[in-house]
Amino acid sequence: MNTNANQNQPGTLTINKVSRRFGGVIAANGLDFTIPKGEFLAVVGPNGAGKSTLLQMISGIIRPSEGEILLGDRRIDRLRPEAINALGISRTFQTSRVFPMLTIRDSIMVGTQVGLIGGGRAPRKYGPVTELISALLRLPAYQARVAASEKRVEDVMAMFGDRLLPRRNEQAFSLSYANRRRLEIARALVQDPDILLLDEPAAGMNPTETDELTEVLADLRRRRPDMTIVMVEHKLQVVRQLAERCIVMAMGTAIVDARPEAALEDPRVIEAYLGTRRTAAAFGKVNADD
Numbered sequence: 001m002n003t004n005a006n007q008n009q010p011g012t013l014t015i016n017k018v019s020r021r022f023g024g025v026i027a028a029n030g031l032d033f034t035i036p037k038g039e040f041l042a043v044v045g046p047n048g049a050g051k052s053t054l055l056q057m058i059s060g061i062i063r064p065s066e067g068e069i070l071l072g073d074r075r076i077d078r079l080r081p082e083a084i085n086a087l088g089i090s091r092t093f094q095t096s097r098v099f100p101m102l103t104i105r106d107s108i109m110v111g112t113q114v115g116l117i118g119g120g121r122a123p124r125k126y127g128p129v130t131e132l133i134s135a136l137l138r139l140p141a142y143q144a145r146v147a148a149s150e151k152r153v154e155d156v157m158a159m160f161g162d163r164l165l166p167r168r169n170e171q172a173f174s175l176s177y178a179n180r181r182r183l184e185i186a187r188a189l190v191q192d193p194d195i196l197l198l199d200e201p202a203a204g205m206n207p208t209e210t211d212e213l214t215e216v217l218a219d220l221r222r223r224r225p226d227m228t229i230v231m232v233e234h235k236l237q238v239v240r241q242l243a244e245r246c247i248v249m250a251m252g253t254a255i256v257d258a259r260p261e262a263a264l265e266d267p268r269v270i271e272a273y274l275g276t277r278r279t280a281a282a283f284g285k286v287n288a289d290d
C-alpha cells in the first residue's frame with residue numbers, strides 16, 4: 001500500500017497498486033502513488049507507456065484489473081464516468097472530440113448542461129422533478145442558472161484570449177486543430193473541476209500555439225491554485241514550465257517520480273525515451289527533423 005502521508009486527505013487522488021491488462025498487454029503495472037490536492041503533475045513517457053490508460057482509469061472510462069483508485073477516502077474505480085465527473089474530475093481526450101455542428105459557445109455550454117436540470121455538482125435547492133418543471137416553464141430560478149452558465153462560458157472562452165471568444169458563434173467543424181484542442185479544454189474547465197485531466201493538450205500545436213497554451217495553463221494555475229492538474233504531455237518544455245512533479249512511465253510502470261528537472265535528466269528516462277525519434281528529439285539527443 002502506498003504510504004504517502006497525504007493519502008485519504010480530502011481531494012487527494014490515491015492510485016493504489018493499480019494494474020490494467022488488455023489481453024496479454026500490461027498497459028499499467030502496479031502503479032502506486034498519491035496526487036495531493038492542488039498539485040500539477042505531469043505524466044510523460046514513450047508511446048505505449050500506459051499514460052492514457054492511467055487517465056482513462058482515473059476518469060472511469062476503463063476499470064483497473066487490479067488495485068483501487070480513491071478520491072480522499074472514497075473508492076472511485078468502480079464508478080461510472082458521469083459519477084466520477086460529478087465528483088469534480090473533468091478530462092480532455094488525446095484526440096479532440098468536438099460536436100462539429102454546434103457553435104463554439106454551445107459546445108462549451110454542453111459542459112454546464114448537467115448542472116441545469118439535476119445531476120452536476122452545483123448544490124440543488126429543489127428536487128429533480130421541480131428542477132425539470134422549472135426548466136420546462138423557464139421559471140426565474142432556471143433562467144438565473146442559465147444566465148450564470150452563459151457567464152461562465154464567456155469567462156472560460158476569455159481565458160484563451162482572442163482565440164475562441166470572437167468565434168463563439170462559429171460551428172466547431174470550422175475550427176483549426178489547435179482551436180479544437182482549446183475548445184475541448186474549455187469544455188472541461190467550464191465545469192470548474194477540482195481535478196483536471198489533460199491528455200496531450202499541446203499535441204499538434206505549433207511552437208507559438210504551444211507557448212500560448214502554456215500561458216493559459218499557467219494563468220489557470222494562478223487563478224485556481226487548489227485545482228489538481230494531471231497532464232500527459234510529450235512536449236517536455238511544457239512539462240518543465242508548468243509541472244511541479246513528473247512521473248515517467250515506461251511499459252506500464254512508473255520508473256521515475258521526481259521534480260521535472262530531475263526526472264527528465266534521469267538516465268533511465270533518457271534510455272526509455274531514446275527508442276523513439278520524436279521523443280528523443282525532445283531531449284535534444286537528435287534533431288526533430290532527422
Ligand SMILES: Nc1ncnc2c1ncn2[C@@H]1O[C@H](COP(=O)(O)OP(=O)(O)OP(=O)(O)O)[C@@H](O)[C@H]1O
Binds near residue numbers: 046047049050
Ligand atoms: N483498449 C485497448 N485495447 C487493447 N490494448 C490497449 C487498449 N488501450 C491501450 N492498449 C495498449 O496498452 C498500452 C498502453 O497504451 P496507452 O495508450 O495507455 O499508452 P500511452 O502511453 O498513452 O501512449 P501514447 O503516448 O502513444 O498515447 C499499449 O500497448 C496499447 O496498445
